[in-house]
Amino acid sequence: MRTFSIAAGVLALALALLWGFGSAAEEQRLPFNPVITSLSPSSGAPGTVVDAVLRGRDLAGGTIYISGPGVRALDASVQDPTTHLLRIYIDPDAPPGPRALTITVISGAMTRMAFTTFTVSP
Numbered sequence: 001m002r003t004f005s006i007a008a009g010v011l012a013l014a015l016a017l018l019w020g021f022g023s024a025a026e027e028q029r030l031p032f033n034p035v036i037t038s039l040s041p042s043s044g045a046p047g048t049v050v051d052a053v054l055r056g057r058d059l060a061g062g063t064i065y066i067s068g069p070g071v072r073a074l075d076a077s078v079q080d081p082t083t084h085l086l087r088i089y090i091d092p093d094a095p096p097g098p099r100a101l102t103i104t105v106i107s108g109a110m111t112r113m114a115f116t117t118f119t120v121s122p
Contacts, residue, residue: 032058032105032107032110032112033057033058033112034056034057034058034059034062034103034105034112034113034114035056035057035058035114036054036055036056036059036101036103036114036115036116037055037056037057038053038054038055038056038116039052039053039054039055039101039116039117039118040052040053040055042116042117042118042119043118043119043120043121044088044090044118044119044120044121045090045120045121046070046090046091046092046093046094046096046120047090047091047092048090049074049087049088049089049090050086050087050088050090051085051086051087051088052085052086052087052088052118053083053084053085053086054083054084054085054086054101054103054116055082055083055084056082056103056114057081057082058081058105058112059078059081059082059083059084059103059105059114060078060080060081060105061078061105061106061107062084062103062104062105062114063103063104063105064076064084064086064101064102064103065101065102065103065104066088066099066100066101066102066118067099067100067101067102068094068095068097068099068100068120069091069094069095070090070091070093070094070095070120071088071089071090071091071094071099071118071120072088072089073086073087073088073089073101074087074088074089075087084103088118090120094120095120096119096120096121096122097119097120098117098118098119098120099117099118099119099120100115100116100117101115101116101117101118102114102115
């Protein structure tokens with residue numbers, strides 16, 4: 001019997017160390033994971049400036065990059081951790097087609113990225 005009670009105590013201590021103690025562990029948040037849920041509008045014509053809204057989760061402090069020639073994000077203002085307002089400039093000679101829009105978010109020593117698509121219409 002004595003061996004069983006020691007083993008149960010050791011097991012309880014090990015579980016407490018792995019999962020935390022009481023309500024503090026329940027309040028812990030998983031590490032941030034930026035996710036883009038929408039970009040609206042998600043396209044624009046050559047020679048225009050598009051005011052767009054990027055929505056998602058854990059986006060605060062992110063740096064936005066748009067791949068490909070002739071398209072760039074000029075201004076990005078953070079409304080809250082879930083919303084960025086973007087001003088996207090499309091050069092008059094930008095070739096049509098999809099571009100990868102990336103947001104890179106750094107928190108402490110971790111860097112995470114989220115992606116969506118912006119399209120230059122013909």
